[in-house]
Amino acid sequence: MEASSNERNSLGDREITRIRRKSISILAAGQILGGLGSGATLTLGSLLIVDISGLDELAGMAATMNTLGAAFMALPLAVLAQKFGRRISLSTGALIAASGVVIIISSAFLRYWPLLLLGMLVLGTGSAMNLQSRFAATDLSTKATRGRDLSVVVWSTTVGAVIGPNLFEPGEELARFISLPPFTGGFLIAMCAQLIGVFVYWLGLRPDPLQVAQHQAAVKADNTQLRRRGWSILKNTPIARRAVLTVALTHLYMVSLMSMTPIHMQHQGASLTLIGITISIHVAGMYALSPVFGWLTDKAGPRTIIFAGQALLITASVLVWSNGQSHTVTTLALLSLGLGWSAATVAGATMITGAVGIAERPQLQGTSDLCMNLAGVVGGLCAGPILGAVGFQGLAVVLLICAMVMIVVNLKSNSSNIVHG
Numbered sequence: 119m120e121a122s123s124n125e126r127n128s129l130g131d132r133e134i135t136r137i138r139r140k141s142i143s144i145l146a147a148g149q150i151l152g153g154l155g156s157g158a159t160l161t162l163g164s165l166l167i168v169d170i171s172g173l174d175e176l177a178g179m180a181a182t183m184n185t186l187g188a189a190f191m192a193l194p195l196a197v198l199a200q201k202f203g204r205r206i207s208l209s210t211g212a213l214i215a216a217s218g219v220v221i222i223i224s225s226a227f228l229r230y231w232p233l234l235l236l237g238m239l240v241l242g243t244g245s246a247m248n249l250q251s252r253f254a255a256t257d258l259s260t261k262a263t264r265g266r267d268l269s270v271v272v273w274s275t276t277v278g279a280v281i282g283p284n285l286f287e288p289g290e291e292l293a294r295f296i297s298l299p300p301f302t303g304g305f306l307i308a309m310c311a312q313l314i315g316v317f318v319y320w321l322g323l324r325p326d327p328l329q330v331a332q333h334q335a336a337v338k339a340d341n342t343q344l345r346r347r348g349w350s351i352l353k354n355t356p357i358a359r360r361a362v363l364t365v366a367l368t369h370l371y372m373v374s375l376m377s378m379t380p381i382h383m384q385h386q387g388a389s390l391t392l393i394g395i396t397i398s399i400h401v402a403g404m405y406a407l408s409p410v411f412g413w414l415t416d417k418a419g420p421r422t423i424i425f426a427g428q429a430l431l432i433t434a435s436v437l438v439w440s441n442g443q444s445h446t447v448t449t450l451a452l453l454s455l456g457l458g459w460s461a462a463t464v465a466g467a468t469m470i471t472g473a474v475g476i477a478e479r480p481q482l483q484g485t486s487d488l489c490m491n492l493a494g495v496v497g498g499l500c501a502g503p504i505l506g507a508v509g510f511q512g513l514a515v516v517l518l519i520c521a522m523v524m525i526v527v528n529l530k531s532n533s534s535n536i537v538h539g
Contacts, residue, residue, distance in 0.1 A: 138258035140322075141254070141255070145251045145323075149248055149272075152245075153275045153279045153281075159308050162289075162305060166300075180238050184239070185498070187238065187239040188244075189492050189495065191243040193484040193485065193488055194484075195246055195247060196483060196487075199254075199480040204327055205320060208250065212315040214243040215244030218237050218238070219237070219306070220309070223302050226299035241308075245491070246491075248275065253483040257327040257331045261416075265411075265464060266412040266415075268412055268468055270408075270409055272464060273408045289306065331476045351478055355473055357473045361469035361486070363524070364524050368431070369463070370520060371458075372459040373494040374500065375517060377498050379448065380393050380397065382510040386443055392445060420466065420469040421528055423461050425525065427460070430457045430458030431454075432518060435514040435515060437450055437454065438451045438514035470482060501513060
């Protein structure tokens with residue numbers, strides 16, 4: 119049975135630390151399960167929509183709808199967390215994502231691709247849930263551990279992201295065995311992972327870390343505390359504005375350059391194997407060193423690590439501009455791109471968490487996730503036309519504008535990195 123409000127208010131540091139560590143372990147486990155789903159389904163979504171529709175030009179719509187779904191669900195899940203805690207919010211998100219898989223498999227049976235797009239939109243809830251998980255890891259963190267706690271949950275995504283794409287063949291064997299349409303077995307595995315995630319969050323997040331934090335701060339999630347919405351917080355809190363802008367532009371930068379890399383390498387004669395290795399190295403850069411960037415954020419402050427992240431993003435563009443025809447240089451650029459994304463997003467998310475008190479964090483965090491996902495959509499949609507107009511090297515140079523904006527915005531700040539404990 120969960121602790122009462124009075125008991126929570128009187129919790130000592132040792133008990134808070136125990137709950138924090140347990141919550142991070144549960145969140146990491148859920149993140150691995152979520153990573154299995156996203157890693158297996160994004161590629162399969164493109165293949166399935168082409169198989170159903172017969173139109174190659176629709177291939178990118180699967181990922182776009184998934185990202186839009188994540189953007190649309192970021193704020194509703196944040197409101198759920200604010201009112202009822204992380205346990206309800208995350209388990210509900212996993213359940214909705216699983217229902218998206220049901221829609222997708224139904225679309226394959228019906229051979230109706232608009233239904234598939236709806237399913238990918240609903241499945242995007244899983245991505246929104248995964249993004250919220252990294253913030254949930256900081257609910258009971260102190261200034262000294264906030265970056266590390268967040269980054270551990272981000273790092274756990276690596277496991278699912280690496281294993282997920284390798285479930286394609288086992289998924290197809292499973293689909294054939296139970297007479298499912300082609301390209302749906304991986305989705306079935308993803309649905310099972312999400313359903314397991316429902317129970318992991320529901321049973322594991324007891325007591326709920328956000329509710330414990332709210333009670334420790336004598337905060338009640340009533341209508342009074344919900345009066346300042348995410349957009350209002352951004353309007354009135356400069357540090358929150360800078361942090362959200364940094365996370366969004368960093369994501370736009372990464373998505374734009376990464377999404378065009380396979381096309382560029384293919385035009386340069388690279389094999390599919392080499393393209394796959396390059397993207398795998400990029401993904402490793404995004405997640406594998408996140409605990410290091412989290413530790414550095416706690417030690418040096420978020421703003422310092424944001425600058426380091428921008429330096430890595432600029433390095434990626436310079437490498438592409440200097441010798442983008444070289445497969446080796448392109449791979450090094452994608453590694454630098456992944457590392458820069460990791461540094462800037464871990465530090466930016468840490469700054470977001472510290473920008474306001476516990477009563478307003480879920481709203482601000484949800485708004486940040488909304489902006490981040492929408493920026494990814496914009497980056498993915500704009501990168502293609504820019505590539506066609508000025509080439510891959512030109513795209514890399516154009517993206518330097520984003521880095522310059524982030525550097526200037528954060529240089530103008532003369533306030534502390536974190537304003538709330």
